[in-house]
Amino acid sequence: RRAHGSAFSASAPVQKVRFRFLSGEEQVNEFESRPGKYRAFCRRCGSQLYSRVDAIPGILRLRVGSLNEPLGKGPAQHVYVGSKSDWFTITDDLPQFEKTERTNDPH
Template sequence: MTDSSDVAHMGGCLCGSVRYRVTGPLADIQLCHCSQCRKAQGSAFAANVPTDEDRLSFLSGEEVLVRFESSPGKTRAFCGRCGSPLFSQTTARPGVVRLRAGTLDDPSGARLGFHIFADSHADWWEIDDDLPRYAERAPNA
């Protein structure tokens, strides 16, 4: 029998310079509609998978990561070669990284969980599913 803590999920950037592994089960994907996430992703929302930082290890490319403080206490990391957004961190949640779900290799096993900052969604994108919606942050997220 396989222990769920032995499960490994692999991912990386578009050019392949950055490769990572996340151990253990994946949390539900949080769809963030805030204006910063829209700009950082170039899309209607960011699809984030929060995970404990100690469950994330880099197999290659950690030296090419570039970090940008997009607002006080919030840092976004991306590949310095191809520009792929990989994760963000905030001082409000020390020890947690929010991986960009699109950087996980398929199949990832991750599932959609809920929408956050739904009141800020792009006016050209309609949220039309039955997932829970939060005007701003989700409780305990």
């Protein structure tokens, strides 16, 4: 919650080889938020774009809220519900996980 300033963050794993910027790549800055974890932001507006970790090379965690085009997919699950805000109630029937679905996912 602290990293995103929100009750939740909608993100999706993307293979780096399948991802490309159509424009504005020169406006993207990455910084190392902790050893081996990098967060990318737009220099102009500050929007979070993706994160990546050295432990999983070739994968970006794309912040899907930054996309203009429809994804054609909806949410699949709720992760890290063990640390969700007490003022936010999950009202759907999607699977919920206290931490992450995969034990090797450091995002």
